[in-house]
Amino acid sequence: MTVSIRTKLFMILSGLMLFFALLSLALTHIGLEKFYIWQKKDILITSSTALDDLYRGNPDEIALELERVANTLGAGIMIFTKENDIKYNSFIPISKQKLNDHFPPHPPSIIKNTEVINNQTVLEMEQDQNLKIDFMVLKHQMNNEDILFIRQPLAPISESATVAAQFIILTGMLSILAGCLWAFFFAKRFTLPLLELNRIAQSMSQLNFTQKCTMNHSDEFGELGKSINHLSDQLDNAISELNQKNKKLIADVEKERKLDKMRRDFVSSVSHELKTPLSLILGYAEGLKENIAHDENSKNYYCSVIIDEAEKMDKLVKDLLNLSQIESGFYQLNKSDFDLSLLLNDITLKYLAILAEKGITLEIDKETCLVNGDILRIEQVLLNLFNNAIDHAELTKTVKISMENLEDRIRVFVYNSGQQIPSESLDKIWTSFYKVDKARTREQVRYGLGLSIVRAIQELHGYPYGVDNTDDGVIFWFDLGRANDEQTF
Ligand SMILES: Nc1ncnc2c1ncn2[C@@H]1O[C@H](COP(=O)(O)OP(=O)(O)OP(=O)(O)O)[C@@H](O)[C@H]1O
Ligand SMILES: [Mg+2]
Structure with a gap:
């Protein structure tokens, strides 16, 4: 099973966030209360030094300051003489305090831990036997040898720590939720270009x-x-x-x-x-x-x-x-300008006897027709087409030679009445040794080479040639270039 990069990225990011949230929770759980106590301790020491600096032996002079410290810390403050007489007690209004009240009533407490801060200050962790409450007690010997006693209950500290921990859990959960949402959209955005590239690569693999x-x-x-x-x-x-x-x-x-x-x-x-x-x-x-x-x-x-x-x-x-x-x-063609009608005349003269013998009527354009080409080769083309026409003249036994003026060329037609050439043979007759009717050629010495020679000569001149069946016969044609200099005739 393949897991998409998007899912992996989402899972990794969410996992990371969960890990750090749990880590900070664990650290809070383990360390928050200790940290709180450490902080309070610091504050108690600073407060005691500050009070010591102001104190000249009469608590009334610093009554306001004492009350302020007691209230801010939520602690009880007492000042004793060396002889344990109470000079000041923050639990009783100062007006009711009598000098020479003797101390105790000291609360019966078990000292759990004593820490010497310096030669004037000692910090003790105590448990009040009556109240069953833990206290942090700072005892400080003032400069005039009176003793300052600040008693801070630990319960509010652990309570604050619990509240803080609960708050951290809540915010942690909200952060994880928001983080997962963010990771989801981030993973989607991050993988979009990858998906696009993958799509292109796949279409490339299909060429x-x-x-x-x-x-x-x-x-x-x-x-x-x-x-x-x-x-x-x-x-x-x-x-x-x-x-x-x-x-x-x-x-x-x-x-x-x-x-x-x-x-x-x-x-x-x-x-x-x-x-x-x-x-x-x-x-x-x-x-x-x-x-x-x-x-x-x-x-x-x-x-x-x-x-x-x-x-x-x-x-x-x-x-x-x-x-x-x-x-x-x-x-190499030996090209020159010549009069095609004269050439035709020469050829037909030689054939008069054969035409008469075969009873063929010859119709021919007598008009002057000035062309350019290799005269010997053109004569060969004409002879081959003329011979074929005579060989195949049937029905009315007519052979017709005519010319047509095209834009830049002359087209010569050789027609004979008779049978049409089957359409499937029209292309093939131009290849060597191809004969449509193989039976008739033996006594006439026909090898099927005449039209191949016509094709080769026309291709050498660079002019087209062709054949079409008409209603009552066959018409061959080939093109010739016009004479270059018609003035010479
Ligand atoms: N005027 C025509 N009417 C009907 N069929 C023709 C005509 N001219 C040529 N053909 C067909 O085309 C074939 C090829 O002609 P081509 O001139 O190449 O050869 P040939 O006349 O048979 O022999 P050769 O010309 O070599 O003596 C002929 O065998 C014939 O079947
Ligand atoms: Mg022939």
């Missing part, structure tokens, strides 16, 4: 650094609060930094993993693409060697297959080299 210590103490608690705030800020920064680095690390690992997978996919795709033409070439070359083809026609056929397959391999290797060159990061 919550938004809680800050707001108390404004000018003591060690204030200092501790500032230190905790500082610690919290430092931890917050360190942990966010660590988190960021961790995220980056995870992203790097993920990227590395993807790159590794891409590399493996790439190698397996290349091997796969090379496997078929190589085995065909091998088969037909062996056939020729074994003289399987007897006539000239068969031999020619064997040779044309070998050449065909070798050409396919040649295309693949060229495309791969091209792509790796552009993607190497060291490839």
Whole structure:
């Protein structure tokens, strides 16, 4: 079971107060009466010396002083001659006192204790046998050899001591009560900053650094609060930094993993693409060697297959080299201003026969369009998109090439009527060796590298590219920079 600091502090403070109250009570009980008596003794001695100083042998001369001392002390005073004759007795009015009254009637007393103060003064503790009361009696021999007798009852002293003790008990109890109340509130006030600091430390342990210590103490608690705030800020920064680095690390690992997978996919795709033409070439070359083809026609056929397959391999290797060159990061674009419409003209001229053979209608913007870029690479982009459009032109068999003026660029569109590209493939077609319809590509020598080359060239130029499905076909687009100096045309 944990006991809170507040409770401990309260208990310690209350305990301390109780201890000191009890201590002072015990001391009162033991010492108060003795102290009282000691004080009275002192007063009796002083009074007797004072009276002795005034006394010249006739009590009448100092009657007033004698009465004053008797009344203040509550004591009886007598003066005797050496012969024990009473000269003065405070118990009887002075007028009735007769000189030569003989003393006793001395009260029959038992002397309990005698203390010699000096050679003139003796102090005795006596018990009156008749009254059964204790007295403190001071006997002082005056300068004229008369004897001064001051008799002080002890009862009022112990009574006063008891009253004082009772009063001390009462005030002690009240003080303890007030002290406990004070200790309660003090302990609460004292532990408040601790609780606050504890709350902040706990939220820090949950990695919550938004809680800050707001108390404004000018003591060690204030200092501790500032230190905790500082610690919290430092931890917050360190942990966010660590988190960021961790995220980056995870992203790097993920990227590395993807790159590794891409590399493996790439190698397996290349091997796969090379496997078929190589085995065909091998088969037909062996056939020729074994003289399987007897006539000239068969031999020619064997040779044309070998050449065909070798050409396919040649295309693949060229495309791969091209792509790796552009993607190497060291490839330098040879940029210049040129008229895109002229380039398009050149390209379409070469394709007229194929377009006619396939029954494809070509629509093309003939307007002058001045652009800037690496003309050979842009031609490659156009050829790849144009080839794809021709390959996939169906339905109305239309291929359309158009341009659009954007704010700071030219956008070129290559459209063909036909089947749309499935939406899940729209992103993937830009990766090497990806083909949507794998079955149709064998006889057309398609490796799925054309659009990868388009992507790499566009990225090198720093311009966007993309593809959208239209209602009746597919439209590819890519952006080009405007010619820097249009005046030259
Ligand atoms: N105009 C288009 N219409 C429909 N699908 C297309 C079109 N152009 C490209 N595709 C799809 O995108 C895939 C990737 O095209 P890409 O040009 O990269 O490769 P490819 O044409 O198959 O082969 P390569 O261009 O290397 O000879 C194609 O296999 C085809 O499935
Ligand atoms: Mg292609």
